[in-house]
Amino acid sequence: MARLVQLGWNCTRAVPVFLTACVALTAACTSSSDSDSEKGTAAKPTVSAAPSKPAPLDPDEAAKADALAAYKAYWTEVPKAFAVPAIEGTDLKRYAAAEALSKAEVTVANLKKNHRVMTGEPVVTNATVTSAELEKKTPNVSISSCLDVSKWQITDKKTGKPAPVATNPVTKYVITSLLERWDGSWKVLKYDLHADQPC
Template sequence: MARLNQLGRNGSRVVPAFLTICVALTAACTSSSASDGDRDKAATASGSENDKAATPTVAAAPSASASLDPAEAAKTDALTAYKGYWTEMPKALSVLAIESTDLKRYAAAEALGKAEASVGNLKRNGRITTGEPVVTNSTVTAAELEKKTPNVSISSCLDISKWKIVDKQTGMPAPGVSSPVSRYVVVSLMERWDGAWKVLKDDLHADQPC
């Protein structure tokens, strides 16, 4: 499987080195958060013409997640964390500091280690990233939720056309050969650690444009 543009001296378009291959804030990867509840409705008791209105009672509306079965709720939580990963990871590469982002909240193991290595690589070469990747069609393609450490696989379409490496001082694009394709399938493995979903690794399928 071909690898595209390792992050380093020759990359002008971003396929970071930590991706064996979503989130910046991307429209397609954005999932609307469930409403915490509708406005409380006051119920007034009917009475005689001379009676005072009864004291309103508050009816709590069930949250959207409460209507999901446990498996679907777990997948929804994983997709939300996946969105957070693709939001925070580009931030880390643009400011060259993992600690200035919430990436550790959403990444661990290989994914986090390669992100840290990529930040160091950019620093050594005097470069940063600009723009954002766009992650669309995020779908849970496999799930093992009954295991001691639950896991899911998520497949997405990664668009890097607006995500570039530039010289930190001049802002000019770094020289190098652009990727032959700018949209391809990425599959991520996630596990739930202490109730929080984290991306452990990403695999790019460069032979599967999307």
């Protein structure tokens, strides 16, 4: 996942300030001495310095930001696949590989076999890069986040009603994931759910 900062301009305050500045400037010009006018000298307007450009983002921080963006995109595509259920038609393969993609494919196959889908969406918050090895031949980062699955449920595809499944009292817990950068793109390779760590 650059942010645009919008600067608001309060017109009701800006206009009087602008007019006051004009009046002051006019008064200064008319009160100049005759000797100044005879010499043809006039006060030169003050030129303010150009605004400084923001410092470029550190390459390591930029890489971490890209990894976090890919991680969030992964969690956008997973519920899309499970809602059909099908991997095709989603961008899941763009953001997942190896074990993470295999688990998704197995889940899709099981949902199809049992005529079920997953409705609603998981909520992922507090995604944070906990470690990074960006100088390796294959750069990688580890991300920890809080996963809330309370509004993401298995549903019978025919009836649209929640399917009877074993319930887990913990629906909001820590999940840790490993991402690697392949050919310039970050992919989720694997993840671990920590139901013993509610968040």
